Structures are given as structure tokens and as C-alpha cells.
Amino acid sequence: MFKKVLIANRGEIAIRIIRACKELGIKTVAVYSEGDKDSLHVQLADEAVCIGPTSAQDSYLNIPNIIAAAEITHSDAIHPGYGFLAENAQFAEICSLYNITFIGPPKEAISLAGDKVKAKEMARKANIPVIPGSEGPVSLDDPNLEKLVERIGYPVIIKARAGGGGKGMRLVLNEENLRTAMATAQAEAKASFNNPEIYIEKYIEQPRHIEIQIVADKKGNIVYFPERECSIQRRHQKLIEESPSVAINAQLRQRIGRAAVKFASYIGYHNVGTVEFLLDSKGQFYFMEMNTRIQVEHTVTECVTGHDLVKEQILLAAGEKINYTQNDINILHTAIEARINAEDAARDFSPSPGMIKKVILPSGPGIRVDTHIYQNYVVPPYYDSLIAKVIAFDLNRKNCIAKLRRALSEFIIEGIKTTIPFHLKILEDEYFLEGKTYTNFIQERIYGKKA
């Protein structure tokens, strides 16, 4: 087992990992930028090392300084959290060169899953349903372009090969707009990811975002957890996640879970990870991608099943075997998470950094809050705007929604704007209450616009 783990991250996830380490009896090292001197993770860890100036590029993404911090503190493992270096195969490789265990999957799995076109190829080979599409990058110069898209069938969506967060994505309803949309998507992809490659996929109308958490040890044992539905998104950023999904019965849960396990096994995966699928209104699911890290919403699964995924992740990286079976994983609760961001929903979700003058966190039965904020903490403008995750869990969805509403109305933050009022609006929406959620829910129900 590790003696000391360095956490190469900040915010609530750094604290989540420190807590898991403490419970496992492992010493912790926090790293921080000059802009995070007063951050809670710095205070909670056993040691802390300043690794650079405020800019993330020079601090939380500064591989030499992070490795050096692990060296001078004699850390034997690095937990990357999510974001920053979590899905950087090169970083994972450098860690192993310096005899530091990277708490995550093997570097080969990271690079494979990071290439979305390649990942789909693998899924297809493993006989996992994939959304019909171009099966590779497409070019405007291709004379068969129109024919190809005709075969996939309109409407189609154009995506960036290196993409994420909705950048470089374009919806195309008919042939007329195809080439213009492709050109803009290409330009956007080039600007955002320095890679203009794009591919085309069939657009699934009113889809649900369903993802499967898997846990895999180094001996080849893999289990899946009950699905999380993360359909409530704004600009492809998740806002609300719930588990289990109202759209999935026990039979479908097993089918989709087994597909996720098959994919993980096919690419030689170990550690924790999440396979994302789109589910259409007829119950057909399609592989989308795999996230090779612990995710923001892992908390939902923890509340549903009682498992501690971060502790398990650390144990797996240390070489331990999974000490339970698929049949031991049960749905104990329904859980719903609201991501609270320091953003002003009334001003197009513009960031709202600043000093938190007063904060009262919600509590009471069935409420979990993961956060790094405290009174007089200054939310810096340089990083992610996520400031808290509020998770409610109860015996059924109806009670769970009522509980989350109750918790959010108790949550007092003064000094900055947050997405709490926006969440309360969603939680009152009639469609949401009925479970009629799909990935364009926000545009249609909250903004009253067609996608």
C-alpha cells in the first residue's frame, strides 16, 4: 500500500481524495498555485508544496514541478483527480519513469480512449453498438461526402476528433447546410484543440446520456455499477446527474452494464472508469466514449450503492483485487446531484468569482455536500467554476427530488452568484418530475427553445 499520495489537483476533488487517503491511513501532499494559497485542500493535507504561479498551465499542468514535488516529499503515488492531467497519457508515463504510481488506468488505455474515432473503432470490433457515422475523419474534399451522409441519414451531427465540451460540434438537418457546417466545425476544432479533424454521426433525437461506472483490477476482474443519467446539460456541461435512470429497467441495466465491461476488458483497462452511452427513446443504446478518470459525479454512485469509489481506486492502483462480486452491487437509494457553480445564470452563466461573505451548507438526512468553500474564501477567477456538489439520496426519485429541493433552499451563499436558483427551477419543472429528461432538456424546457 502507498505511504504517501500527492494530489495533483485543487478544489473539491482534491479534498475528496485527501479524505479517502486519510481513511486508508495514507499521508497526503497537496500541491497548489500561488492563486490557491488559502485553499482548503492546502490546509487539509499533511504537507503542501507550491508548484507555480496562478496560471494553470504553469502550475496544475506543470509536469516537471509536480513530479519534483512528489520527489521532494517522497510520495509514492500521484492521484490526478479529474481535469488537468487526469487523462494525459504522457503524464502517466512520466510518473512510471520516476517510479511513482499514477492512480489511474494504464497509459495505453488513456491514449486509446482519448482518441474518439479509435475508441469507436474498438467498440465496433468488440460488437458494442455504435452510432452510425463516418467511421473516421471526413474531409470537405471527399467527392463521396454527400453520398456518405445520405447513407448515415439526416439529421447528422459533426464532431471534432479531439473534441470535448461541445466545441466544434454542429447539427446538420439537411444536405444544404452540410458543407458550411463542416467548415465552421473544422475552424472551431482547429482553434480549440489545434486539430481540425472532424467526423460525422447520426443525430439521435431526444437522447438520454447514460453512463456506466466500471471498476477493474489488475487481475482482469471487472464489475459495473448502476447507470448514471446525466441528460440535464447546458452546452454539453452536466448540471444534474441521477442514478438509477427512470428509462432503464433491470434487463436493460444488465445489457448496458455488460457492454461497458466488455469495452473495458477489450482495451485492457484497469482502475475506475466510465463508459458513456446515448440511449434513444426506443431503448437502443450506443457507445459514445470512455472517460478514463474518476468523474465529478462518482458521488451519485457512491450514494446509490454505498461503495467508496475513490478508496477503491487507490486500492486498485496499489494492486489490490476487487473483494466483492457483481451480485454484491445493489441499488440501495436513488441519488441526484446538483453541481453548484460560481456563475450567474441570469447573465448567460458568466463566471462570478469573489469573496464568499457568508456560507451555510445544507445538511440533514440524505444529504451529502462535497465542497472546498468556506466563509471568507475567495473563489479565484482562474479555474473551474464548480464550488460545490449537493447530492440527495432517498428510497425513491420523488422523495429524492423533494430532498434536493429542500437542501438547495437551505444552502446560503452570499457575496457571489451561484447556479442554485437555476437548479431550483429545473427541480420544479413538470417534465423533470416525470423523468422526461433528455440532453436538450435545458434549451426546450427552461429556455423554451427548440434545439
Add this chain to the structure above:
Amino acid sequence: MEIVDFDKIKKFINLIKDTDIEELVWEKDGVKIAFKRGEKKIEEEAEKQRQGALDSEEKIIEAKREKPEEKKRLQTIKSTLVGRFYTSLPDRPPLIIEGTHVVPGQKIGVIETMKLFRDVVSDKKGKIVKILVSDGEAVQYGQDLFLIDVESGE
């Protein structure tokens, strides 16, 4: 140009010496007289500076006991890396010792990170007064490494 009226200046001094006024600026017809309270009594300072003021083109009396640069002369050189600090590469004489004069760009130490030695370079001109970390000590980003008596004229 008008010649400085010392009686007028004295009047000003008397006016503010028993008050809490920290600073007073008087300006008329292109002549500017500014008073700033230092640590000593203003009157005494004004007396001391009388001769200098006679020749001064600026007609400004700075009643300060200490020049502001005095305090700023002692500065620190900070680490921009994380790692272990050494005054030299292994088995080499130290790049500098306390008392060495250094110039910007001069190598003044090394930091070992990831089994590589990277140079610590001075960004200031002056005399190294003290090396603030010991050989082999772990340092972090932004940590003070050297105390330097900065030489002016840059």
C-alpha cells in the same frame, strides 16, 4: 521664475507642525511647495534641507529622514522551480558564496528536479548577503533562496 520665499515656508511649517497633517502641497503661479512629515520633526528637517533647497530647481522640500530606497536595497531572489537546492553541481566548487557580487543572468545555484540539474539564475545586480536555504534542501515555487543587497544604477 520666482525666488523661494523662506519666510513663507517657515509659516507653513509652523502651521502644520502641531497638527496631524501628514502632507501639504501648496501651488501658485508655477511654484509648488510640498511638505511631507517624516519620522523626525518637520521643522528640524526643513532647517537641515534649507541649503539644498536654495539650489533646487524643483522647489520641493522632502522632509523625509530615510530615503525610500534604503529599505528596498535588501531583496530576495526566489525559486521558480520545485526541487532540491544546491550551491553547485555535484563535486564542483560552489557557484557563489555569501558576499559574492552577482549580475543578472549569472548562475548562482542549481535545483535538482527529476534527476536533472537546472540553473538558478540571478535576476538582480548586487551582493549576495545570505543564502537562505541549505545545500540539499527541498524548495518550492516562489520560495526565497538568496538575500541580495541590490546595487542601484539599473
